Amino acid sequence: MQSGNTIYIAIVGVGGVGRHVIAQLHLISKEYPNLRLCHISRSKKSLYAQDFEQPLPFDSWEHDLAQTGQDPLSLDGLLKYLASAPGKSVVVDNTSSSDVAAAYPMFLKQGISVVTPNKKAFSGSLELWKDIFNSVRSPSNPTGGYVYHESSVGAGLPIISTLKDLVDTGDEVARIEGVFSGTMSFLFNTFAPVQGNGGVWSDEVRRAKAAGFTEPDPREDLNGLDVARKLVILARISGLDIQNTSSFPVQSLIPKELESVKSADEFMEGLPRFDGTMASMRDDANAQGKVVRFVGSIDVKKAVLNVGIQTFDKSHPIAALKGSDNIISFYTKRYGSNPLIVQGGGAGGEVTAMGVTADLIKVIQRLS
Ligand SMILES: NC(=O)C1=CN([C@@H]2O[C@H](COP(=O)(O)OP(=O)(O)OC[C@H]3O[C@@H](n4cnc5c(N)ncnc54)[C@H](OP(=O)(O)O)[C@@H]3O)[C@@H](O)[C@H]2O)C=CC1
Numbered sequence: 001m002q003s004g005n006t007i008y009i010a011i012v013g014v015g016g017v018g019r020h021v022i023a024q025l026h027l028i029s030k031e032y033p034n035l036r037l038c039h040i041s042r043s044k045k046s047l048y049a050q051d052f053e054q055p056l057p058f059d060s061w062e063h064d065l066a067q068t069g070q071d072p073l074s075l076d077g078l079l080k081y082l083a084s085a086p087g088k089s090v091v092v093d094n095t096s097s098s099d100v101a102a103a104y105p106m107f108l109k110q111g112i113s114v115v116t117p118n119k120k121a122f123s124g125s126l127e128l129w130k131d132i133f134n135s136v137r138s139p140s141n142p143t144g145g146y147v148y149h150e151s152s153v154g155a156g157l158p159i160i161s162t163l164k165d166l167v168d169t170g171d172e173v174a175r176i177e178g179v180f181s182g183t184m185s186f187l188f189n190t191f192a193p194v195q196g197n198g199g200v201w202s203d204e205v206r207r208a209k210a211a212g213f214t215e216p217d218p219r220e221d222l223n224g225l226d227v228a229r230k231l232v233i234l235a236r237i238s239g240l241d242i243q244n245t246s247s248f249p250v251q252s253l254i255p256k257e258l259e260s261v262k263s264a265d266e267f268m269e270g271l272p273r274f275d276g277t278m279a280s281m282r283d284d285a286n287a288q289g290k291v292v293r294f295v296g297s298i299d300v301k302k303a304v305l306n307v308g309i310q311t312f313d314k315s316h317p318i319a320a321l322k323g324s325d326n327i328i329s330f331y332t333k334r335y336g337s338n339p340l341i342v343q344g345g346g347a348g349g350e351v352t353a354m355g356v357t358a359d360l361i362k363v364i365q366r367l368s
């Protein structure tokens, strides 16, 4: 028999991030013996512990999912299943699905906590944002679940927690700016390096996808929306009521001619035709001793957000980034003209899963 203190974990999505979350849960399971893996799903298959007595294995799940996986439960079905658990439960959403994101209030209202790197809920409609945070456990709502989404901005980097700490302790955040996309960082660092020749744009996009930096559909990175989503999340935490990603200018790097192609594969096939355009932009900047980089900024005081390409002197810290690094600067009243800066790998399965697992540990500690 499991005690009421047992915490049941349902993993939704086992791609680049989700599989590392399970591996990291395996690592921490000795420290948290009350943790049970009860459900694992991908888009077309799922596994679940029928009666909660036999938890799913942390090691052989992939084989079991392939061999004995069943049709996934609907989101309502997952809610009913978790609500019947003989203990507390947490949904870990490792998808980029808007449908799963829209279901967070439903889970939270039933006392089921949510941990996720998925940006869709927090950057979607302001109504959904409010519904989520009104459903979270609080003194006035003691039956709600907890929600944590650190990895929705900066992967495993402490961006959301840092901003929340600044806001909660009464600092005045004036401006947040930097490189918010691991994919864009990798692309521009390799395609337009400070020294030496850069690569070919479409080849670098393929490499970013193969490294697990891009969104499931890399057009979501190249169209600027991934960065725009992150800015919406940070702006809302800073106190701005941003309606959605259409509320401010977002520069897209999707060539006009490829805007209407249906699949990501078709897009990748067409992309090499535009390598020359990207190379000209790089070479123009280089001729002025500069490099191009894809950045975002939030002027919190003026409620102005911007996403797009800018040129930087080769000596600028943004020009010197390596790999998939993000660099995010918080200008606040307390920090004055020397911003608080967070920098490091901003994409990839393992580092993103670290942020998710760390959030999960916070939930486990609060529920235990
Ligand atoms: N990769 C990164 O560096 C970072 C990613 N993130 C976020 O993490 C999330 C996951 O990214 P990543 O792992 O790279 O993406 P992947 O495409 O590698 O994995 C997505 C997983 O979600 C599954 N899935 C999709 N829709 C559903 C659904 N409705 N129900 C159940 N499973 C579903 C997919 O199923 P199937 O296997 O069948 O395709 C797949 O297993 C995204 O929201 C992304 O924005 C955040 C920060 C960094």
Ligand SMILES: N[C@@H](CC=O)C(=O)O
Pocket: 152, 153, 154, 155, 180, 181, 182, 183, 184, 213, 214, 215, 221, 226, 346, 347, 348
């Ligand atoms: N595709 C995203 C993944 C993390 O959010 C990125 O490249 O930053």
